Amino acid sequence: MRFxxxxxxxxxxxxxxxxxxxxxxxxxxxxxxxxxxxxxAEDLVQEALAKAYVHWRRVQDADNxxxxxxxxxxxxxxxxWRRKDAPVPRAEAATDRAEPDWSEDVVRRAExxxxxxxxxxxQRATIVLRHLxxxxxxxxAAALGCSEGTVKSQASRxxxxxxxxxxxxxxKA
Amino acid sequence: MNPNIETLLAQDLRELTAxxxxxxxxxxxxxxxxxxxxxxxxxxxxGGTAVTAAAPRPLPTERxxxxxx
Numbered sequence: 001m002r003f004x005x006x007x008x009x010x011x012x013x014x015x016x017x018x019x020x021x022x023x024x025x026x027x028x029x030x031x032x033x034x035x036x037x038x039x040x041a042e043d044l045v046q047e048a049l050a051k052a053y054v055h056w057r058r059v060q061d062a063d064n065x066x067x068x069x070x071x072x073x074x075x076x077x078x079x080x081w082r083r084k085d086a087p088v089p090r091a092e093a094a095t096d097r098a099e100p101d102w103s104e105d106v107v108r109r110a111e112x113x114x115x116x117x118x119x120x121x122x123q124r125a126t127i128v129l130r131h132l133x134x135x136x137x138x139x140x141a142a143a144l145g146c147s148e149g150t151v152k153s154q155a156s157r158x159x160x161x162x163x164x165x166x167x168x169x170x171x172k173a
Numbered sequence: 174m175n176p177n178i179e180t181l182l183a184q185d186l187r188e189l190t191a192x193x194x195x196x197x198x199x200x201x202x203x204x205x206x207x208x209x210x211x212x213x214x215x216x217x218x219x220g221g222t223a224v225t226a227a228a229p230r231p232l233p234t235e236r237x238x239x240x241x242x
Contacts, residue, residue: 024197029190053206
């Protein structure tokens with residue numbers, strides 16, 4: 001399916017809408033792992049893309065427009081986490097399916113999701129950008145506005161925390 | 174980092190997000206973007222007016238001082 005343009009849309013709007021149409025699904029998935037809720041994720045993506053619309057010229061001129069918008073998304077997610085009334089992310093993935101499938105893989109993924117949502121914001125964003133979005137360390141650093149060294153250390157800490165959490169869950173079972 | 178663990182992690186993250194994502198509401202996004210832009214321009218406008226009002230007036234130059242004679 002192709003994106004729709006509204007009647008009377010100018011060239012700028014058409015270019016933006018095409019960009020948003022192509023990136024929205026991927027941003028939505030990343031946002032879900034950042035906040036733990038599909039509806040909040042949708043709102044996060046809308047806000048991030050609305051901000052991209054405001055700064056469209058800058059997005060277009062960026063070396064990597066996709067990384068630029070992901071940076072807006074991560075910053076928006078962080079801004080919401082900092083708010084006192086922000087909802088605490090909760091895992092919904094394991095119960096979100098029509099027919100529960102309690103195979104080993106599903107349980108492992110549910111535990112991974114729980115562990116991911118317990119990570120500090122920066123570490124979680126690093127894992128999502130590196131391993132879901134498939135960005136390189138350099139691209140992740142650009143998207144997070146930090147150095148490649150910070151990305152490496154955040155990823156290493158996050159992996160250690162994920163492993164520790166999953167092992168502790170397995171020991172309990 | 175162990176490449177096998179990385180591959181498994183990437184696979185699991187993809188599975189966790191293997192959900193039918195609705196298409197973006199482009200009209201809502203552009204409306205929100207325009208509203209944001211208007212708000213920002215409004216704030217910038219008010220800020221600019223305030224700065225102009227608070228700015229010190231230039232000292233009168235010889236030419237601007239009216240001749241009293």
